[in-house]
Amino acid sequence: MSPAPRSVEIAPSVLPADFANLGDACVELEKAGVDRIQWDVMDGNFVPNLTFGADVIASCRPLVEVPFEAHLMVTEPTWILDTMVEAGCRLLIVHAEACRHLHSTLGRIRDLGAAAAVALNPATPVEAVEHVLDLVEMVLVMTVNPGFGGQAYIPTMEPKIAQLRRLVVERGLDVDIEVDGGIGPATIAGAAAAGANVLVAGSSLFRDPEGKAHAVTELRELATRAQGA
Numbered sequence: 001m002s003p004a005p006r007s008v009e010i011a012p013s014v015l016p017a018d019f020a021n022l023g024d025a026c027v028e029l030e031k032a033g034v035d036r037i038q039w040d041v042m043d044g045n046f047v048p049n050l051t052f053g054a055d056v057i058a059s060c061r062p063l064v065e066v067p068f069e070a071h072l073m074v075t076e077p078t079w080i081l082d083t084m085v086e087a088g089c090r091l092l093i094v095h096a097e098a099c100r101h102l103h104s105t106l107g108r109i110r111d112l113g114a115a116a117a118v119a120l121n122p123a124t125p126v127e128a129v130e131h132v133l134d135l136v137e138m139v140l141v142m143t144v145n146p147g148f149g150g151q152a153y154i155p156t157m158e159p160k161i162a163q164l165r166r167l168v169v170e171r172g173l174d175v176d177i178e179v180d181g182g183i184g185p186a187t188i189a190g191a192a193a194a195g196a197n198v199l200v201a202g203s204s205l206f207r208d209p210e211g212k213a214h215a216v217t218e219l220r221e222l223a224t225r226a227q228g229a
């Protein structure tokens, strides 16, 4: 018998926010009812974009209670792990493609007292993480190529999400599956039905004409309904 669906969590990316007012954005997101806030940390090397570091995240930490997670789109990220934890991130996501020694890096995150997660770019197979699933709280399946918000969802990632979900269930692991990229009302059901339970939304949430709270409620309802379908 397949296990009960994992609880749906809506995790906004602050990438679309006004970078001159990130603190206000965090307060608005918390008021809108998000479950966590994702910080897209980009180094200009792993991805062709540059965003923010630990100091920016730390400046927003005291403003809200909601958990922070850092999506580290950073080549060989070991140098940044401790500052991200000190900045107040509860969970750190590193890319399998960016870590020469992924098992060791995930262990380092856990040694720092944070939760560890690993992200897979669209072309990277699930097999790349099958030997580290015991170290992670979550696997992020990218549904766009990382670096920018506002890109189109890649639906061919859904079989990959389902394959990962089967692997997690077969091994009886307590692991969330997150998706990130192009998630909105038209795409969230496919990702959730495939097995994702933590859903990152940037553009769709920030651009909802009825506001962030409406977007959060709608996305959560659509994902929860899709899990039960």
Ligand code: DX5
Pocket (backbone or CB within 6 Å): 013, 015, 016, 040, 071, 073, 144, 145, 146, 147, 148, 149, 150, 151, 180, 181, 182, 183, 200, 201, 202, 203, 204
């Ligand atoms: C890509 C980023 C984006 C962002 C969300 O590197 O990780 O996926 O968080 O972007 P939207 O929701 O605008 O596609």
